[in-house]
């Protein structure tokens with residue numbers, strides 16, 4: 001459906017999109033994830049035709065889009081600040097793209113009704129935009145973007161301004177809706193939870209380049225680099241030397257999965273790999289702090305003469321702050337990272 005082939009965008013001398021290759025298949029939901037300024041929105045704008053390329057190509061359905069204006073690309077866009085037209089009612093907003101495409105009025109009315117039903121706002125066509133909650137406005141913006149049946153729907157921080165609970169609910173609804181409609185989606189978010197819940201595939205960006213692309217499970221289980229691991233919120237990343245099935249680290253010898261690459265590397269030790277036991281067993285640490293996270297407790301440990309170590313455990317197993325514990329490591333939650341890229 002969508003192919004980026006060496007797509008490059010420059011602002012001045014800086015490549016904000018740096019020779020990016022990316023494929024989005026029909027019916028696929030791809031989420032671009034990455035820190036602020038990594039080029040996510042620029043990529044969407046380049047695909048939409050709002051941002052000229054300094055090099056490379058954007059192809060939609062196999063056709064090079066060079067010179068094709070925004071309104072002829074057949075892509076739908078929904079931006080963060082969904083910008084509904086305040087003077088039009090809900091129906092008028094949803095029908096906007098249909099009017100632009102010269103869809104007959106009766107067909108417009110039918111389609112608007114259908115879409116409002118789909119996004120969970122049946123019968124809201126006559127309501128004034130100002131009377132809607134943030135979440136409802138977001139749904140109207142989505143219905144408006146879907147109305148012209150774009151071959152590719154692009155969402156830029158679609159749920160950005162909503163509170164966490166509403167976002168978590170809507171993201172599940174969105175995924176169901178896109179699956180039912182068979183919509184091809186390219187979405188941008190800086191919220192990894194949102195990306196992982198919505199996407200078939202996650203693309204992590206860094207400085208205008210793709211740092212990693214894979215299913216949510218692949219990226220979560222096997223981040224390819226220290227950058228991706230840290231971006232996902234993992235703090236236990238240290239230099240290591242792997243020999244056989246063990247790594248030498250500042251935290252002592254840590255077992256690694258069979259078949260791991262050998263030699264010097266960075267090692268990711270997921271909090272789940274850190275098993276807390278009696279102070280006489282394993283690496284001795286002081287318990288520095290506990291953070292309650294719903295179903296588990298994040299435990300910050302301070303080993304003697306080594307950097308802090310993040311662990312996690314069940315609510316009932318949480319040690320007391322200030323006590324001493326011993327730590328062992330479980331190989332299945334240890335990942336040898338392919339590159340030491342800081």
Ligand SMILES: Nc1ncnc2c1ncn2[C@@H]1O[C@H](COP(=O)(O)OP(=O)(O)OP(=O)(O)O)[C@@H](O)[C@H]1O
Nearest residue numbers: 011016034035036037038039040041042043188190
């Ligand atoms: N019109 C412009 N002129 C100059 N620099 C720009 C312009 N638009 C974007 N940039 C710069 O390009 C870089 C990438 O911006 P972009 O908006 O694509 O990042 P992003 O990953 O979407 O970030 P965020 O998550 O903060 O929205 C940023 O450093 C930004 O300041």
